[in-house]
Each structure stands twice: as C-alpha cells, then as structure tokens.
Amino acid sequence: MDLLDGFGVNFKLLFAQVVNFTILLIVLYIFAYKPVLKMLDERRAKIEESLKNAENIEKEKIEIEEKKKVVLAHAQEEAMQIVSKTREEAVKLKEEQNAKTRREIEKMIEKAKQSILQDREKMMLEVKKEVVELAVVIATKMIEQNLTTEIDEKLIDSATKELKPQ
Amino acid sequence: MRNKDIAQTLYMVLKENPKRIKKVADNFHDFVLKKNLKKKLPFILKHLEKLALKDEKILKIDIETAKPLSLQKKEQIIKKFYPDKVLLNQKVNPGLLSGIIIKIQEKKIESNIKNNLSSLKEALWQIPIR
Numbered sequence: 001m002d003l004l005d006g007f008g009v010n011f012k013l014l015f016a017q018v019v020n021f022t023i024l025l026i027v028l029y030i031f032a033y034k035p036v037l038k039m040l041d042e043r044r045a046k047i048e049e050s051l052k053n054a055e056n057i058e059k060e061k062i063e064i065e066e067k068k069k070v071v072l073a074h075a076q077e078e079a080m081q082i083v084s085k086t087r088e089e090a091v092k093l094k095e096e097q098n099a100k101t102r103r104e105i106e107k108m109i110e111k112a113k114q115s116i117l118q119d120r121e122k123m124m125l126e127v128k129k130e131v132v133e134l135a136v137v138i139a140t141k142m143i144e145q146n147l148t149t150e151i152d153e154k155l156i157d158s159a160t161k162e163l164k165p166q
Numbered sequence: 167m168r169n170k171d172i173a174q175t176l177y178m179v180l181k182e183n184p185k186r187i188k189k190v191a192d193n194f195h196d197f198v199l200k201k202n203l204k205k206k207l208p209f210i211l212k213h214l215e216k217l218a219l220k221d222e223k224i225l226k227i228d229i230e231t232a233k234p235l236s237l238q239k240k241e242q243i244i245k246k247f248y249p250d251k252v253l254l255n256q257k258v259n260p261g262l263l264s265g266i267i268i269k270i271q272e273k274k275i276e277s278n279i280k281n282n283l284s285s286l287k288e289a290l291w292q293i294p295i296r
Contacts, residue, residue: 121295124295125295128291128295131290132287132290132291135286135290136283136286136287136290139283139286140263140279140283143263143264143279143283144263147263147264147279151264152232152233152264152265153239155264155265155266155277155278155279156231156235156239156265156266156277158277159265159266159267159268159275159276159277160239160242160243160246160268162275162277163243163246163247163268163270163275164246
C-alpha cells in the first residue's frame, strides 16, 4: 500500500475508479454492447440470408437459363421441324399442282388432237362426197352423150335373160 | 277386220255376182264410208288385185324403162312365161337414162344406167380416205 502511495496512487480513489469503471462496463455491457451485438448478429443473419437468397437467386437464374436454353432448343427444333414439314408439304403441293397442270395440258392437247382429227375427217368426207358427186355427174353426162339404142337393148336383153318362169 | 279379209270377202262377192258388179261396188263404197276405211282403201284394192291375179292364174309383170318398150321386147318377155297368162304393166321413166327394171311379185331385176351409176357411187364411197 505504501509502495502505491509512494508512486502517488490513491488506493481508495483507484478502488472507487475501478468500481466506477466496472459499473460503467456493466452498464455499457447491458445497454450498449448487448444491443450492438444483437444488432450485429441480426445484421449478419440478414447478410447471410441475403447472400443465401442471392445464391438461390443465382441458382434459380442458372436453372432458368438452362430451362430457357432447353426450351429454346426445343422451340428451335420444333420450328425447324415445322419449317421442314412446311417445305416438304410445299414441295409436295407444288409437285401435285405440276402433275395436275401437266395432266390438264395433256388432256387439252388430246382434246385438240381429237378435234383436229374429227375436223379433218369431216372435211375429208365433205371432199369425198363432192368428188363422188362430181364423178357421178361427169359419168352421167358422158354416158348421156354416148347412149345408143344398142346399149338400151343390151341392157333390156340382160334383164330378160335373168327372167325365169314362176 | 284386216285389209286382207275385207279384200277376200269383196272378191268372193264379186265372183259370185259377176253381173252385178256395179251394185257390189256401190255397196262396198257405202261400207268404206260407214266404217271409215278410206285410208285403208289402196291396200284393200292391192290385196283384191293379188287375189284376182292368183285366182285367174295371171302373172303380173311391172316394167319400168327409160324409153317406151318395143313390141318385140314385150313379146320377148311374155314368151319367157308361156303358157302362163301375163299382165304387163309398163311405165316410162326417163330418169333411168337407159335400160329396164322388171318387177315380178317380190322379185326385182335391174339393168339400167341409173342403177349402174348408183353402184358406181356406192363403190366410190367404199374407197377409203388416206
């Protein structure tokens, strides 16, 4: 004690200060340190939660991205299939249309051919009729000019020879 | 009643009453009017002619010529059927140009230029077109 006194330390004062300091520490601990710790804990928990959420969000984002890629790939595949199918159908339709047009053209050509043939036949028959009529008219005129009683008698004799008693 | 039956009845009546032909004809005329047979009359008379010719054994020959047939040719035809009786019915048709058509019952003999020209026409028609 004397030693402390020798250094000018007042033990009572020191003790009182220690007590005061302890009380201050207790007060501080109760009213400041604990709420701060609590607040820090809460803050840490919030940050951890936020980080966790952020991580989850990131995971979900990745999942969504993957799903998006899958959906996109699927949609692209479907689109490709639709385009391919449409193209095939278009080609098929075009071929059918071409075939139909070809058939119609062939029919028209055949009809035209038949019509030409019929017209030709009709014309030829008309010509033949006129030629035959003309030939008969010429023959009649020539015969008329050369008819004699002798010819007449020969024709009558020829018919008479065919007569037989009934 | 068929035309043939009417003709046959009329012929029998005419045959049985040869001296009353006018009376029979008048009665037949009334019958035709009464039964409205005016349209059938030509056919009835044709049957009547056939019956008479058959009964009298007369052969009817229809002749069609371009020019009037000479007596010599007529005799030549009639001789063919001697001793049968022949009724020669002649008609002149200048359209034949030359020659003759002879019809005896259902038979027909044609020997004339018109017929030959028809054959020529038919033959020309048969030639195919190329």
